[in-house]
Amino acid sequence: MNWVIDLIGGPQTVIAIAKVLIVFASLLVLMILVVWAERRILADMQARIGPNRWGPFGLLQTLADGIKLITKEDFRPQLADRWTYAAAPVIAAVASFLAFAVVPFGDEVTIAGHRIDFILSDLNIGLLFFLAAGSIGVYGVALAGWSSGSKYPLLGAVRASAQMISYEIALGLSLIPIVLVSGSLSTKAIVAAQAGSVQNVTFFDGIPVLESISRYFEYVPNWYIWSQWPAFLIFLIAGIAETNRAPFDLPEAESELVAGYMTEYGGAKFLMFFLGEYLHIVTVSAMAVTLFFGGWNGPAPDFLGWVWPLAWFLFKTGLFVYLFVWLRATLPRLRYDRLMWLGWKRLIPASLLWIAVTAVVNIDNAQLSRNWKLGAFGVMFAVVMVWVGKGDPRLRSAVSPQRRLDGTT
Amino acid sequence: MTVSREELVGRLEADGQGAFVEWFDETDERMVINMGPVHPSTHGVLRLLLTLDGETVLECKPIIGYLHTGMEKECEDQTWRAAITIVTRMDYLAPFFNEQAYSLAVEKLLDIEVPPRGKYIRSLITEMNRLSSHLVAFGTQGLDMGAMSAMFYGFREREVILDFFEMVTGLRMNNNYFLPGGVWEDLPEDWERAARTIVEMMKRRVEEYEQLITENPIFLERTKGIGAITTEEALALGATGPILRATGYDWDLRRDMPYDAFEDGLSFSVPVAAEGDVYARYKVRIAEIRESTKLVEQLIDRMPSGDHKNMDPKITHPPRDELNRSMEAVIHHFKLSTQGYTVPPGETYAAVESPRGELGVYAISDGGSSPYRCHVRDPSFVNLQSLGPMARGGLVADLISTIASVDPVMGGVDR
Numbered sequence: 102m103n104w105v106i107d108l109i110g111g112p113q114t115v116i117a118i119a120k121v122l123i124v125f126a127s128l129l130v131l132m133i134l135v136v137w138a139e140r141r142i143l144a145d146m147q148a149r150i151g152p153n154r155w156g157p158f159g160l161l162q163t164l165a166d167g168i169k170l171i172t173k174e175d176f177r178p179q180l181a182d183r184w185t186y187a188a189a190p191v192i193a194a195v196a197s198f199l200a201f202a203v204v205p206f207g208d209e210v211t212i213a214g215h216r217i218d219f220i221l222s223d224l225n226i227g228l229l230f231f232l233a234a235g236s237i238g239v240y241g242v243a244l245a246g247w248s249s250g251s252k253y254p255l256l257g258a259v260r261a262s263a264q265m266i267s268y269e270i271a272l273g274l275s276l277i278p279i280v281l282v283s284g285s286l287s288t289k290a291i292v293a294a295q296a297g298s299v300q301n302v303t304f305f306d307g308i309p310v311l312e313s314i315s316r317y318f319e320y321v322p323n324w325y326i327w328s329q330w331p332a333f334l335i336f337l338i339a340g341i342a343e344t345n346r347a348p349f350d351l352p353e354a355e356s357e358l359v360a361g362y363m364t365e366y367g368g369a370k371f372l373m374f375f376l377g378e379y380l381h382i383v384t385v386s387a388m389a390v391t392l393f394f395g396g397w398n399g400p401a402p403d404f405l406g407w408v409w410p411l412a413w414f415l416f417k418t419g420l421f422v423y424l425f426v427w428l429r430a431t432l433p434r435l436r437y438d439r440l441m442w443l444g445w446k447r448l449i450p451a452s453l454l455w456i457a458v459t460a461v462v463n464i465d466n467a468q469l470s471r472n473w474k475l476g477a478f479g480v481m482f483a484v485v486m487v488w489v490g491k492g493d494p495r496l497r498s499a500v501s502p503q504r505r506l507d508g509t510t
Numbered sequence: 511m512t513v514s515r516e517e518l519v520g521r522l523e524a525d526g527q528g529a530f531v532e533w534f535d536e537t538d539e540r541m542v543i544n545m546g547p548v549h550p551s552t553h554g555v556l557r558l559l560l561t562l563d564g565e566t567v568l569e570c571k572p573i574i575g576y577l578h579t580g581m582e583k584e585c586e587d588q589t590w591r592a593a594i595t596i597v598t599r600m601d602y603l604a605p606f607f608n609e610q611a612y613s614l615a616v617e618k619l620l621d622i623e624v625p626p627r628g629k630y631i632r633s634l635i636t637e638m639n640r641l642s643s644h645l646v647a648f649g650t651q652g653l654d655m656g657a658m659s660a661m662f663y664g665f666r667e668r669e670v671i672l673d674f675f676e677m678v679t680g681l682r683m684n685n686n687y688f689l690p691g692g693v694w695e696d697l698p699e700d701w702e703r704a705a706r707t708i709v710e711m712m713k714r715r716v717e718e719y720e721q722l723i724t725e726n727p728i729f730l731e732r733t734k735g736i737g738a739i740t741t742e743e744a745l746a747l748g749a750t751g752p753i754l755r756a757t758g759y760d761w762d763l764r765r766d767m768p769y770d771a772f773e774d775g776l777s778f779s780v781p782v783a784a785e786g787d788v789y790a791r792y793k794v795r796i797a798e799i800r801e802s803t804k805l806v807e808q809l810i811d812r813m814p815s816g817d818h819k820n821m822d823p824k825i826t827h828p829p830r831d832e833l834n835r836s837m838e839a840v841i842h843h844f845k846l847s848t849q850g851y852t853v854p855p856g857e858t859y860a861a862v863e864s865p866r867g868e869l870g871v872y873a874i875s876d877g878g879s880s881p882y883r884c885h886v887r888d889p890s891f892v893n894l895q896s897l898g899p900m901a902r903g904g905l906v907a908d909l910i911s912t913i914a915s916v917d918p919v920m921g922g923v924d925r
Contacts, residue, residue, distance in 0.1 A: 147662035252543050256565065256906070347656055348728055433728045434656025436907045437565060 112215050120221055128201065128380065135379050136163040138419075139426045146430040170375075173368035180250025181365065189248060190366065190373035193241025197380035200234035203227035204387045205289050207397050207411040219397070219411065220289055227288040228280065231388060232273050235343055238381065239265040242345075245374070246362035257361025260437055261345065267444040268342035268349075274452035275335035278459035279325060279392050292396030297323050326393040329459070333393045335452045340385040342444070344378065347429035349440060386421030390414065454484060539563065547576045551654040551910050554920030556894075560909070567909050570901035572894050578924040585884040589850030590616055591689060593881055597871070598684045600886060601922035603646050606632075606639040607864035608886070609688035614769055614860035615871040616690035619853045622825060624770070625817040628692030633771035634705070634809040635678065635687070636862070637802045641712060642671040643865035644795045644802075647917040651792060652723060654914040655732055660723055667715055674704050691826050692819025705810050712803045720796065733789035737900035737912030740786060747896040751867025751889050752794045753916065757786035763863035771809060778805050788915040795917075798865075824851055850879040866890050866917060888922035 106115055137152065137160055144151025152159035177186060207219030224230050239262060246258020280286055283294045298321055326333055342349040363374045390396060394417050401409030435443070461477045546557035555576035561569040581600055585593040597612045598605040610632055617624065624632075645664040652660025672682040677698055679687040687694050723729050739749075741757040754761060762780040764772045781797030783790035819826050827846055828839040845851075853875040861870035867889030874883040893916050900916070901909045 147659045148666050149662060252541065350656065430659045431722070432657060433652065433723075433726060433732060434907075435728055436732050436905060438905065439728075439731050 116215060116217055117221075120217070124201070124221055125198070128198070128383070129376075131383060132376055132379050133163045133167070134160075135383060135422055136166075136375075138422065139379075139429075142423065142426045143430055146427070167372060170367075170372040171369050175368050175370070178250055178365050182248040182250065185244050185248035186365075187370070189241050189245035190370040190377070191241075192244065193238055193377040194373040194380070196234050196238035196241060197377040197384060199237070200231050200384045201380070201387070202234075203230050203288050204384065204391060205292050205396055206387070206414045208407060210407040218289070219407070223287060223289045226286050228276050228286045231288075231384075232269065232276070235265075235272070235381075236269060238343075238377065239269075241374075241377065242362050245366065249362075249365035251365050254362045254364045257364070261362055263437075264342060264345070264349065264440060264444075267441060268339045268448070271335055271444055271448035271452055272339035272343055274449060274456065275332045275339060276392065277452075277456050278329055278332045281456070281459050282325065282329065282463055288391050288396075291325075292391055292398065295322070295324050295395040296398050322395055322398065324393060324395040324398075329393060331455045332452070332459075333389070335448050335455070336392070337389060339444075339448060340389065341425070341428065342440070344381040344385055344425075346378075346382065346425055348432035348435050350429075350434060382422060382425050383418065386418045386425070387414070389421055390417040458482060540568065545909075551650075552913060553650065553918055556913070556918060556920055556923070558897075558909070558913075560906070562906070565905045565907075567901050567904055567906060570898050570909060572897050574891075574894065574920075574923050576924065577920045581925045582884055582886060585881050587880065589879050590853055590875075590881060591846070591850050593884060594689060595684075595686050597884070597886065598686055599921065600925050601864065601866070601869070601888060601890060601919050602683055603919050604639050604643045604864050604866070604869075605684055606636045606688065607862055607869050609686070610636055610770070611860055611862045611864075611869050611871040611886070612873070612884070613688045613690045614862065615858050615873040616853065618858040618860055619856055619873060619875050620690060620825065620851075621854075622691055622820050622822065624692050624820060626814040627696075627816045628818045628820070629770040629773075630809055630813050631693050631697060631818060632688055633776075634806060634813070635675070635693075636770075637805045637809065638671055638674060638705075638708065640802045640865045641708075641799060641806070642668045642675075644799050645671075647795055647865070647914075648719060648723075648792075648799075650917070651911070651914040654910045655729065657723060657726075657729070660719070663715070663719065663722070667711060670711060671708055674701075674708060677701070677704060689819065689826065691822070692817070694819070696818040702810060702813075705806065709803055709807050709810070712799065716796065716799055716803070724793075724796070730789065732907065732911055733792060733915075734787060735785075736788045736904060736908045737915060738785060738787040739896060739900055743899055744786070744896060747899070748892045749867065749896045751863070751865065751893065752791050752798065753893055753896060754867065755781065756783045756790035756794045758782060758784040763861055763868060767861065769860070769862060774812075776805055776808050776812075778808075788911050791915040852877060852879050861887070864889055866919070866922070867893060886922075886925055888925060890918040890920070890922040891925075894918050894923055 106112060109115065140162075141151045141159070143149075152162035155161040155165050177183065202221040203224055205218070205220040205223070209216055209218045211217070242261040242265065243258050246254040246256075246261065249255070279291060283291045285291060285294070321327070363371060366374060397410035397414040399409065399413035399416075401413075458477075541562045543560050543562055544557060545560055546552035547555040552558065557573040557576065559569075559571040559573060560567055581596050585596045588596060594609050594612060597608040600608050613632075645668045649661035649664025649668075652658065652664070675685060676682050678701060679685040679695070681687075739747075739753075739757060741754075741759045744754045744757045744759065750761070760780060760782050763769070764778075765780055778801045781794050781801060783794050823839070823842040828836070828842055832839040833843060855875055855877040857872070857874040859870055859872045861868050863869075868887065869889055870887035872883070872885040872887065873881055876882040897912065897916055897918075900912045904912065
């Protein structure tokens with residue numbers, strides 16, 4: 102037996118392969134659960150019942166839907182570009198799976214003398230990898246729309262490319278403050294930096310109300326959300342836009358573009374897009390948990406040490422998935438030009454400012470007194486808030502579009 | 511060999527396919543695209559031929575006729591009484607208004623009176639119907655803009671109202687309940703409790719809708735200043751109902767040309783907005799839901815007793831139990847059921863304020879027992895032509911919310 106292990110590169114390789122297989126299978130099962138959960142939660146919010154026939158609580162409904170999609174005829178529109186049309190869904194699905202490689206989903210565990218990290222690959226450029234995988238996903242969407250040889254998918258793909266590229270910038274910029282405060286691009290290190298509780302907060306010393314509550318800080322987990330919530334908001338908005346979910350689901354805007362870039366897809370190919378989208382949701386949720394909510398950190402009893410971090414991670418991620426569904430049930434869809442406005446004119450400047458704020462506050466320079474830092478923090482915070490909250494002047498004047506077209510205003 | 515656009519269009523038109531031409535012009539980068547007749551948000555089988563520059567709509571041409579089944583013509587083969595089964599199927603979201611307009615027209619020709627209770631029942635049912643129709647308008651407006659929960663909430667309440675219709679008429683849609691001279695059956699025993707439940711429910715739920723949608727910034731962005739037309743344009747295009755009132759023109763047939771129970775001076779206000787855009791139309795509809803709720807309440811309170819229909823045996827069927835006792839009743843029943851009644855020669859127009867605007871019936875009688883002509887002026891059909899001016903210059907997304915705000919019912923458009 103040992104010679105086989107040695108042949109393929111030692112125990113670490115075996116562990117890596119096993120991890121990949123286990124995570125891949127778990128993600129597929131998780132997808133079934135997420136889709137089921139979305140349908141049930143959505144149904145509950147909309148005064149409906151939702152799937153409840155197949156399996157307990159309708160749990161197997163998604164599985165049945167998947168089997169149906171896989172066994173459907175694999176057709177291709179006559180005008181479609183053959184290979185691109187086939188490759189696009191694969192790219193979309195693979196990119197989503199790739200992004201999960203850098204998500205730490207639990208603490209490490211030692212089995213038979215071998216240390217096993219609960220992360221597929223602890224890259225030292227983990228965050229960059231996450232962004233890169235997201236960028237590859239754009240190719241899937243753009244190529245799908247372009248290669249379908251049809252007009253609605255084309256419109257959807259144009260929208261999708263513009264949206265995903267714009268929001269990727271905001272997404273990337275919102276991660277920089279985290280890198281600044283944690284000093285690492287590795288997701289594992291970022292989670293490790295958020296362990297324990299907030300203690301010895303000296304930042305607010307001397308401010309009467311805040312000082313008096315600082316003794317409770319030892320019960321507060323040391324998550325980045327407390328200091329980095331503006332970055333979190335930007336990350337969340339950009340992340341929802343990255344996943345093409347409501348209210349940013351313009352690329353597949355059902356009521357406008359039929360199904361957007363996947364209009365001409367059916368069967369197994371459609372399933373891949375579907376899988377990719379829901380996986381993307383899970384990945385963005387997991388990333389939000391990892392970066393801002395302490396990852397797998399959480400109170401745990403002494404027994405079964407490896408289960409609790411995993412459970413905490415799944416629990417927190419689940420809350421974010423719930424948030425995604427909640428948003429879908431509540432909000433109308435943004436219009437394309439408004440989406441671009443929000444991305445370029447609000448989120449990107451806001452994230453740039455926030456990077457500056459974070460840099461100033463965390464500056465390690467004895468010559469800069471705390472009051473200076475606090476003052477700079479306050480001023481920049483006010484600027485961010487005023488700018489973001491100012492709103493669009495066009496909304497106030499409400500110029501009618503045909504008058505804009507006629508050029509009378 | 512390249513084919514010029516003109517040549518291509520000419521060839522296709524020669525084949526009788528001119529209407530299906532889609533093309534992309536590489537010189538001015540314009541795209542002609544078909545939206546519909548099979549599209550999720552064209553409210554049935556409406557087809558729009560769009561000329562797009564990017565996503566900006568340069569021209570929007572509604573093409574109709576995909577649901578045409580010749581209903582008006584079919585009316586001419588029915589007796590005056592039986593034609594109601596046809597007209598009720600036209601605007602299927604507001605079936606009672608079709609029946610009411612038709613009944614009013616036939617009553618004018620016959621020159622008969624409707625007893626007060628009949629009038630009040632009609633008005634009660636139609637105001638309920640206005641609620642259910644506006645609920646669909648609210649729901650589809652939300653759904654078309656991506657807020658799909660709105661649709662489920664709207665349909666949840668509509669279901670309760672349809673249950674009331676079922677209780678009163680036996681059917682949820684296409685009820686065939688009104689008839690010239692009144693209504694077919696009196697209200698069932700516990701109608702009042704059911705109706706008051708609906709009033710209470712609507713008062714509470716309208717507030718919920720407003721909280722969910724009305725002040726939502728995304729909703730405001732997508733509706734304010736979108737698809738706007740002026741009062742002059744609306745009048746020139748013949749638009750009525752919420753579209754006209756949203757431009758600031760204060761016109762409501764219930765108040766200005768009263769019919770049925772509105773002749774008795776019920777107190778209600780006509781909501782008017784000034785902007786003429788999608789948001790104004792939405793606000794007008796929500797306000798009308800409130801007003802109709804008030805009206806339903808008043809009509810319940812003031813419901814008179816007495817006959818529910820004109821008891822002239824030449825016009826309406828005798829009560830069922832009389833058939834066992836009276837030979838005359840059997841004769842009347844037989845005559846009405848086999849050949850119906852004749853209507854004196856003449857022509858008339860009667861209009862009601864349907865949820866979509868002025869719904870009128872122009873009926874001509876040649877003295878026979880079936881209509882010589884029964885033309886229906888359906889508000890959906892007339893309002894639809896204002897879609898072109900509304901959509902011009904907006905984005906595709908604006909067009910979607912504009913269609914929803916026009917609220918066309920294709921059954922009414924293609925009669």
